[in-house]
Amino acid sequence: MSQRLAELAATTDLAADPVGFASDPWWLILFKAVLVFAFCVVMTLFAIWWERKVVAWMQMRIGPKHVGPQGLLQSLADGVKLAFKEDIIVKAADKPVYILAPVVSMVPAFMAFAVIPMGGQVSMFGHQTHLQLTDLPVGVLYILATASVGIYGIVLAGWSSGSTYPLLGSLRSTAQMISYEVAMGLSFAGVFLYSGSMSTSTIVGQQGDTWFAVLLPVSFIIYIVAMVGETNRAPFDLPEAEGELVGGFHTEYSSLKFALFFLAEYVNMVVVSSLATTLFLGGYRAPWPITAVWDGANSGWWTLLWYFLKVQLFLFLFIWLRGTLPRLRYDQFMRLGWKVLIPTSLVWLMLIATVRAMKNEGYDYRGIVLGIAGAIIAILVLSVVWDMFRGTDDEEEKAKAAQPPPGAPGAAEPFDPMAGGFPVPPLPGQELPPVPRRAVRRAEPVGAMVGNGNGTGSADDESATDATDKEV
């Protein structure tokens, strides 16, 4: 116990050089780094198998079962298979960027893991060391920064492919990730307010009595939603909405380059799950009923077990969501991010700040609670009323939209496939206007089209620019 106190004291923000983090010899640093890397890769392989298995059970299927016991080696086999596939670099690609993009999206995902506390202090080859690679005083900001660098992998992959749909997909997922990064960042602020530090190990240390998930339920929920959006997972997996965008930003990638994007996605999942564990669920500390009966639960290597179980909990949540919820539409998704999550977290942050300031000034606790509860109820009521009015508006709009457009089949309004800003197929009853390039194609011999024929290319280009110009 006294040892843990010392450890706590050593890792506070003010201590310039937390004992135990900077004192590792170089070989131990390297060993731990390799361990963390291996952990991430193994977790990826495991999570892919686990996801396929759980989703299969949820859908009354069996899932992978042939490779290894219970199909456990399936994802490894998939990885090896990808390695033996042809590495295609499409002709239109910007080569250096195209090759760099998978690495750019993968490396930050791994680097974010460096400040995740996976356990307490243990003895490794006779050295006392933490089950955490390093501890920065600005740890959580560091994770946020690495996440924002990871976005480049997606932007560059989409742009450098030299193909329209991947570019659209990458723009979309970038807009999605930056939107949810804001909500995520705002939900952290409440944690910092309570812990007085941005260092992950101190934040875990501060949750000795109560988890921040209990103290800051709203922050916790916002973080959960934001973390699913940030990792592009269902129900927010719009970047890979097959019906709209084919594969999204990685459509033109093959072989191990494609595998690296996959790796990045799953490592990101493990990182955000670990961060949720660290910030809100007491990190590597044992949950309450266990600590009550067993004193040793929070010491040594046992801490790794608690960390692992909590991360598994979040990974299961990811899979559960995927197995349960349909994908959101893009506008619904952006509305949720910008109009619900961000204002809510700002209001919530000012609320807890007010409570904390008043408590620090020594006001009566009960009065504050009553006042806050009143304010919350008032806001809730207001929002419900607002929603009701909005609801009627929406329904009216829907009713308007539902009025059958093909009432006058034919000429009332010529069908414009680019009217909504992106091409859509005609509804029953609507008819596509004659496309100029189709006439051209019929007129020309077939061979002219195949070799990227310049004869028709210019006409194509022009019509396409016209359409896009109109849209902007």
Next chain:
Amino acid sequence: MNLYAPILALGGIAAAFGVVSLVAGALTGPKRYNRAKLEAYECGIEPTPQPAGGGRFPVKYYLTAMLFIIFDIEIVFLYPWAVYFDSLGIFGLVEMALFIATVFVAYAYLWRRGGLEWD
């Protein structure tokens, strides 16, 4: 600075892994040249040629990025404020409330102008 040595080590390992897999993918895979394979796949039908200007996209992406910068800056100010909050007291609360309120005006304006509507 010793605190950053592990980060460099981990980043180095990850980057080495990435480079090795890029090289391995190029070496282990078969190479069977076919002109059709090198065309963009896009969505399975004949690809839309990228327009001469490089293509245009709804300006809303730009607004989203702009709003993102504004809120990111706000977040960056919120963090030291939250860490130092207990020593600032009511004064700090009022300071930040003013700041957030001003930024919120911009946010509300964007909302009213329909900048947050996606179709």
Next chain:
Amino acid sequence: MTAGLAAATVAAADLSGRGGPGFLSPTGAEVAFVLIGLVVLGSALLVVTTSQIVHAALWLVVTLGGLAAEYLLLTAEFIAWVQVLIYIGAVVVLLLFGLMLTRAPIGRSTELDSLKRWPAVLVAVGATATLLTVVVDAFHSAYLDLGKTDDGSARVTGESLFRVWVLPFEVLSVLLLAALIGAIVLSRGRADADGKGR
């Protein structure tokens, strides 16, 4: 602008080599500082010389990342990561969005080679000289003890920001307000005039 920044950085690097004790036996940190400064300078030059517009943005990322590393070496940990989060994670993303909104062709764009090369060089040299003079004048006697490392922590930053620099902080919020409203007006003015309202 970036060239100027880089020059300022190199100037600062010079200072840390010359101004502090131990000019003849530079520490590892000082050597790293100068080396990263050179990387920053090189990538800044590439930003202005490359003829592929998206590559220029990417070299800008390298430049800004190098500056973040310099901040780290000067123990301004908080600022360093803010630099990564804001400049690399937000500003250049906005830049890329802006490029892709208008045009971001793969390959060289010949119209990027301006004919007014000499006036540009003149302006750049002038800006660099001004910055150098200002930086050297302001900091020629400054000395930072790198051993005392909590100067750049979030707590110290918060203290000086919210106790000493309150007014600039509040004024900044107005700046942000103006920036966003400017962006809205710029991007939506024409659409509204067309009656599209999107």
